[in-house]
Amino acid sequence: MSADYLIVGQGVAGSVLAWRLHQQGKTVQIVGNPNGPAASLAAAGIFNPLTGKKLVRTWKADQLFPFLHQFYTELETALGASFMHHTAIYRPYRSIEEQNSYLAQTADPVIEPFVAAHSNDEDYAPFIKNPYGGLTVTQAGWIDTKALLTAVRAYFIEKGQFVEATFQYDQLKVDAEGVEWNGQRFRKVIFCEGPEGNKNPFFDWLPYNPVKGQVLDVEIEGYSVQNIVNQGIFILPYAENKCRVGATYTWHDLDWETTEDGKQFLEVKLRDLLTVPYRIIGQRAGIRPATKDRRPLIGLHPEHPAVAIFNGLGTKGVSLAPFFADQFADYLEGRKELELAANISRHFSLYYHQKKLDL
Numbered sequence: 001m002s003a004d005y006l007i008v009g010q011g012v013a014g015s016v017l018a019w020r021l022h023q024q025g026k027t028v029q030i031v032g033n034p035n036g037p038a039a040s041l042a043a044a045g046i047f048n049p050l051t052g053k054k055l056v057r058t059w060k061a062d063q064l065f066p067f068l069h070q071f072y073t074e075l076e077t078a079l080g081a082s083f084m085h086h087t088a089i090y091r092p093y094r095s096i097e098e099q100n101s102y103l104a105q106t107a108d109p110v111i112e113p114f115v116a117a118h119s120n121d122e123d124y125a126p127f128i129k130n131p132y133g134g135l136t137v138t139q140a141g142w143i144d145t146k147a148l149l150t151a152v153r154a155y156f157i158e159k160g161q162f163v164e165a166t167f168q169y170d171q172l173k174v175d176a177e178g179v180e181w182n183g184q185r186f187r188k189v190i191f192c193e194g195p196e197g198n199k200n201p202f203f204d205w206l207p208y209n210p211v212k213g214q215v216l217d218v219e220i221e222g223y224s225v226q227n228i229v230n231q232g233i234f235i236l237p238y239a240e241n242k243c244r245v246g247a248t249y250t251w252h253d254l255d256w257e258t259t260e261d262g263k264q265f266l267e268v269k270l271r272d273l274l275t276v277p278y279r280i281i282g283q284r285a286g287i288r289p290a291t292k293d294r295r296p297l298i299g300l301h302p303e304h305p306a307v308a309i310f311n312g313l314g315t316k317g318v319s320l321a322p323f324f325a326d327q328f329a330d331y332l333e334g335r336k337e338l339e340l341a342a343n344i345s346r347h348f349s350l351y352y353h354q355k356k357l358d359l
């Protein structure tokens, strides 16, 4: 055996899974194309336990958040890199009604651990419209995904475990015991191709629901807000006087190109929220690897146990990847069952249905 696992794709999913397996003493070989399209490079990288207009706790937040804090902190130390930013998320109330309803919600023991007792509204007021004050969400922050990917890639390149290439499916040989690629043998191949995964002939039957997203980079003179601000859009300060603003969600024209519509949408919302001028200095677009039931796509192929997938991280790759990489690593090594809500076995009927039609 040349290595235990062949990992295809090095976005957040491939990076985090590769690291988890490596940490557990498994050998991995990554095939990635640093210049290929990647959701992770368009992402703002925010992890946020309370999302949506109605302040809903993110699925499994009580497990995902402690896990991700520990995972990324350890990874930073191991790689000697810095990519994790702990910041709260300030949500200005839109109205007195919203203030009342959010404050009532914070009494809920499911929400309460993620809300600060007090918000320093006056820190935001010079830049952000907050006539009704706002709520501060804790245990949040953002990952500089580009820095994360760069550090993980450098680590595996140095170890000779990273191949820069676009993976070709017809070069893979699959049998019951493992796979062969590039003259090397592996126990399993794990596809971590993000939104490109729907072109993979092994997994094209899965119910993907890709969502295009765009973000702007803006310059705001003298901006001194440290936290992320979130009201319909987010404003994420990433460098002195520089903020990332996003994001859009569209289910059509699923390409990687920025659009004037996307820019205008974000600008309208930004002008509504800001009290000061700004200047656009960049715009990015990407595709989120979302799924119809909004749950990850993880597991083994129904007929080829040596072929696996770690995908479908949707809008929350940064929060989901560490916890599910750990679960998947345990599952691959026969230590634990994989949670049904994330296991692609929930969709196997689609595979057999398609197979019947193909006959």
Ligand SMILES: Cc1cc2nc3c(=O)[nH]c(=O)nc-3n(C[C@H](O)[C@H](O)[C@H](O)COP(=O)(O)OP(=O)(O)OC[C@H]3O[C@@H](n4cnc5c(N)ncnc54)[C@H](O)[C@@H]3O)c2cc1C
Pocket: 008, 009, 010, 011, 012, 013, 014, 031, 032, 033, 034, 035, 036, 037, 038, 039, 040, 041, 042, 043, 044, 045, 046, 047, 165, 166, 167, 168, 192, 193, 194, 195, 196, 197, 212, 213, 214, 215, 246, 247, 248, 284, 285, 286, 287, 288, 289, 310, 311, 312, 313, 314, 315, 316, 317, 318, 319
């Ligand atoms: C605008 C925008 C904002 C977002 N904001 C956030 C956010 O704030 N927080 C958050 O958690 N998530 C956010 N997301 C979602 C996040 O980007 C995804 O959940 C996450 O990046 C998915 O990671 P991935 O590794 O599965 O996919 P990707 O990052 O797309 O990685 C897949 C990799 O595989 C490579 N690949 C594919 N096919 C092949 C092949 N045949 N050979 C070699 N390599 C291949 C691709 O080039 C790519 O590098 C956002 C997404 C967008 C578009």
